[in-house]
Amino acid sequence: MEINALTWTITIAVIVGLLLFDYFAHVRKAHTPTIKEAAIWSAIYVGIALIFGLVFFVFGDTQHAIEYYAGYITEKALSVDNLFVFLVIMASFQVPREYQQKVLLFGITFALISRTVFILLGAAIIELWSDVFYLFGIALLLIAGQQLKGELASSEEKEDQADNIMVRTAKRVLPSTDQYHEDKLFVRINGKRLITPMLLVMVAIGATDVLFAFDSIPAIFGLTQEPYIVFTATAFSLMGLRQLYFLIDGLLDRLVYLSYGLTAILGFIGVKLILHALHENNLFFINGGSDVPVQTIPTHISLMVIVAILIVTVIASLTSPKGKALRTLQNAEKYAYRYTKLDESASADERRDAEAKMDRWTREAEGLSQKWRDALIDNKDRYSSIIRTAHETRWAEAQSNGNGHDANVSKEIVEKQGPTV
Template sequence: MERVVMQVPGLVWTLTVVGILGLIAFDFYFHVRRAHIPTLKEAGIWSSIYVGIAVLFGLGVLLFGGQDMGAEYFAGWVTEKALSVDNLFVFLVLLGSFKVPRADQQKVLLFGIVFSLIARTGFIFLGSALINRFAFVFYLFGLILLITAGNLLKNEDDDDDERTADNVLIRIARRFLRTSEEYDGDKLFTVQDGKRVMTPMLLVMVAIGGTDILFALDSIPAIFGLTQSVYLVFTATAFSLLGLRQLYFLLDGLLDRLIFLSYGLAAILAFIGVKLILHALHENNLPFINSGDPVEVGEISTGLSLGVIIVVLIITVAASLLSPKGRAQTYTAAARRHAAAFLDVETDPRYCDEIYHRLVDEEEHIRSLPEKYRARVRQQEELMALLTRAHRLHDQRVSAGTCFSVRVP
């Protein structure tokens, strides 16, 4: 594969960075600054707008940079977008672990996106410098992706320490810094007993920042396997992250359904890892491989890479959505999440009522499953106890007049 790197003028770089910063500032001042719960319509419209901006930018790259550059951008953007959806699973777990009220979740998500963009930009320039100086870095990146793919498969059914709120940074912060147990809106600090203390809002931001760094270690090698243009790597990464906040609220409830996403991502990362290693062999200068001479091997074109990535994602999503196991996991996880939010997180009576509506709907969905899946749900004692507590609390609130009436299935 002949290496062609897109040369981008400084003015284009400046305009691109300013445009991305402008989108982030717009997102904050017009959506996040005022705490609220985005409606499905709002999330859908703005998700579509951000995807449209990314696609239009890609068409511009295709027009001004040529077919190869356009294919590299779209391959990188689609891959990073798929990996960013995996980030949403982590955000979902962290927000649930810290019991962040839904109206305040937007601020946490936007912080995570900005921090992720900053961290990944640093890794992008570091990766580019290493690639330009050391050809063997392609071997390293390829091995990282292959190991990551294996870990995705191995940890599919296990609890991942990266996805919990109980990590080292949080334990240190709770031990040595003054922290409160209660939220004060979306404030990072509050006054408690006359002392200034950190709120859990700051702690969850620290947790998300730490996981973002770990995700960058996987995603940056992946996109460098598709293009070595720093400009394309940066823009594809940035546009994959923009709109992630809206996508979180749009896909709420669907995330749990994508049960085969990890398998699809593992296949994509393994494919790109093989692509990187083939490229490394083609440019080999390591003395212990073929006496330091390049190895004549076939390479995988960017067009083929883009096709494989899209096909794998389509198969993964379709299999997840059509699978009875996927439906069972979706309904169970959603019921657990809604019950926990109703019990421990939300205090707004109107939103409590909405959550309870959703919980009742998910229970109805569970009852519509085949018997073997319903039996598995009944065997989850912790879940059944949680649902019982939620119904008991709802009955108490209705009796006390602190909760709106709800439909009973």
């Protein structure tokens, strides 16, 4: 497949068009996407990305097709991991849920711009100095080590670190109001023009995107040196990330071993880069400046290894005791909250179904060991408050309806709830 100026122009126009469509069709009016909406658009964006890779096969360019898919899967996994940090930042700024997709879309746009800059710089450096792959490889191994170290840190340490670096700096440097004014970036109060938290959170996420590019770009250059493939794999991995966030909301937290899987992938690509650099060595102090006879890792093997690591990571996360415990706690909170939101129009069947789910998951959460509750509940007071409120509501309703059994069930649960779970 010939990659020329026309190819670049058409591709960039398509990507810009998709971004503009997102801005004007989806986030122009603040709302929280439904599961159905998120699922449909996630499927559309993933479908576009997969179909794009088939174009290389149509032109008989199998090598670039494999490189594209390997890069796309790697960048998609890294992008999903980035959502965890976005969650911490948005939680720190207490972004209302209906405005979160606008913040995410800004983050995606800024990530695309910043990574495009890094791609161009990386391609220029490789053209001038091929031995830069040594540095890329060492950088990825160091990043993998840092990611492993961060994963082993406590959740409080991770949250404090994100808050110190991103949130506190933005709040200290920029004069702002503490209140959201819909999704406005600026507001005038008492004649003074102030920045709203909406802009602050965008600044924080933009700064984070630059940091993410340092592991993202070397990783994909370890799979392909074709700038067009690097750009398209990166761009399509970011497209649809906003919809994916709302589709797998809750599941994100359950991927408890995702960071370990990404650590393994980054370490693997780091080794692959160093082997590639040795195979095409030009450094005089290594083997006298001659190529080192080492076995390099073909791209199709890299693709299989990356897919295998991700499959093992997801299965281990969802089936491990830690993953199951987190699912139990999340469901107990979710169904208790949903019960309190039932309105008077809810049918008797809907109310019974909501009660059954709330009871089931609350019981299972109570059966978890204190170890898991301490490790997995970030805000114990908030968690307890949601559980208490739901069962106090049901207790009162059951008493007024003369349902002694339901009243006793909720009374028992409320009495067990202390200030923390």
